[in-house]
Amino acid sequence: MSRPEHEAASGVQAREVAMSELLARRVAELSLEKKGEEVKILDVRGLTSVTDYFVIITADSERKAKALADFIVDELKEEDERPMHIEGLDSLHWVLLDYIDVVVHIFQPDERRFYDLESLWSDAPVTVVTAPEAAETPESSES
Numbered sequence: 790m791s792r793p794e795h796e797a798a799s800g801v802q803a804r805e806v807a808m809s810e811l812l813a814r815r816v817a818e819l820s821l822e823k824k825g826e827e828v829k830i831l832d833v834r835g836l837t838s839v840t841d842y843f844v845i846i847t848a849d850s851e852r853k854a855k856a857l858a859d860f861i862v863d864e865l866k867e868e869d870e871r872p873m874h875i876e877g878l879d880s881l882h883w884v885l886l887d888y889i890d891v892v893v894h895i896f897q898p899d900e901r902r903f904y905d906l907e908s909l910w911s912d913a914p915v916t917v918v919t920a921p922e923a924a925e926t927p928e929s930s931e932s
Contacts, residue, residue: 809890812870813842816861816886816893817918820846823860824853825895831906831913841890843910847901851881854895858884861893 813830820828825846834841848854855878862872870888877884882900886893894906907915 807841807890809841812865812888812891813844814918815865815868816844816888816891817846817916819861819864820844820857820895821918821920823857825857827901828918829907830916830918831910832916833910833913836910836913840887840892842892843906843913844891844893845901845906846893846895847898848881848895849898851897854881854884854897857895858886861886 810832817828817830825848827845827847829845831843831845832841833839833843846857848857858875858878862875865871865888872886873889874887875885876887877895882897883904884893884895886895896904
């Protein structure tokens, strides 16, 4: 795909943002609203044809995993996004929300360490997503 004339002439390099990337960012934001932890977006577009992005989230309890999954599904339904498939709501140790181009993984801490998707997909560019207020808390600025 070639760039428009005005973009090339001005030297401005605008990056086209895929709808799947916007959806992955939205999922990450929603997970932070419900206190999801260690939120990461893995860009797997160049590594697999199955999906574009993984959003990986840690929930420190089954209750939080359920709340996160329900909140993400409910909020995205209001934006006309519905998961093709949901798995893991019976045990809540690894909940998977499949939005085709974005696959959301909500893990309990032990399962996240065990399955270690970040290492399995270590060639994928990773975006760590944090809540804006988290950057200002004393805990995050260790000296």
